Amino acid sequence: MTVRYSYGGDEHIFVEVDEEMSLEAFFKSLSMTNAVRDSGIAGITEICPANASFQIKFDPDVIAPNELMAKLKIFEAAAETSDKRIDTRIIEIPVLYGDPWTHETLMRFRERHQDPNTTDLEYAARINDFDSVDAFITAHAGAPWFVSMVGFVAGLPFIYQLVERQRQIEVPKYLRPRTDTPKLTIGHGGCFGCIYSVRGAGGYQMFGVTPMPIYDPKGEISYLRELMIFRPGDIIKFKPIDRAAYDAAVEAVEAGHFEPKIVPVSFSLDAFTADPEGTNAKLLEALDG
Template identity: 45%
Template structure:
């Protein structure tokens, strides 16, 4: 990964949360307009504590990148009373260092510049900013890199899963580098009507893997070999849930060639493929202090 900048991550102070209502059975809490590691770590701490309190009438807690939604039973809990409880919770947690948490590191075998995503993107050049080239050519150019440099940068540091949602199994990957090192990629001018499942894409500052075939507007340039959504739960790693990724997981894209891609696909078809997953404790403060050293440690844990 790029290591020319060894400065700590300077995370901004967060504003006061904004509380709004969705009908008479939802409360929406916006922690910040902008996505950052600090807001996502605080969001995780708040929603975890809210769930642990098991407040009667709270039916569901849905965390996003920098906000969360709570569904309530209004016959058991007045949403206005919930807002008062959420304000108290925010005050009790304070605004100090984000707490450490248990998580997983997941190895993601990734075939960059694969033929399937290329075939797909070439069908939709009339919807793209660069109608005569490919998505990888475009995203490399807007980031002032060669294609090889973009690919190396894209998989050079691991990604934090900041949110799971939209299409079932869709995880939002935020690369674990300082803000000034984040890759930024515009979306298509008009969305595609088709995208192969398991296609790795990028839009804005987020990478995302399409869990199923469908429309989309993110730039395409790779395909992961194993699934991230298994509705039938055939593979062992999907025994507890058809969705692989969870908020707070860490993913390392590992570039592979066609032969390894085909071998993994054969294992998936046979129902025998196992992800390489390691459990660890993530310390936000250590990460903020030296993100590159911390990323290196995580990757070494994954390889051990």
């Protein structure tokens, strides 16, 4: 893991913790951004953690770029030895897989897809060596996912599944991005999943939709008073639901009494690396227990 520092013009410093994605790189990036936040260095205006990198926005009238760069490098050594353990929460996201809305959309943009004769779910199941779409969904909804970045658009989580690398689901993005994606689509591109917070352009494969809003610009939904739900470090568990449960959840959201299932948990990277399945079992026990 070689950390690389670069300037993004005169107002940003970009730090690539590693070229490739791993939970180790994410945790190192997270502990560096936490250390930067705690340091309270004057002139820093935004701290944005990403999957295996992070970005600092600063005011060069307050702190010289090279001075800030030198200070950031000091945190790298501290991040090496820091505790790779976070107190976080696990959030259950109900999903209607193979729903009619993403199906309509994927048919509309079929000529932009690698395999126009199958659906996104069928394609992802096949190229990841699953026997069936059901087996793929079981894997997708089985192990929990880690929110490794929030962004692209408002409140959109990039998520990384908590399984060994050889079990990671990998799919290419669409050949050319779509101009439309239904709101609350569960997507996947590269090794990352996502939940589209708003309707709009997108290039990720589409697997289903959740009835649970994750962004509310008006701040009226009870659990979205702060407009968005996700923060880097959150853990997600998908729960397959049928159409009746989907409709009931949508109704509950509209009536203002939908409450997402959220349980506080702690996560240790060392414990996970030593025993992925045992660690996941404990997370799921906390959620369902």
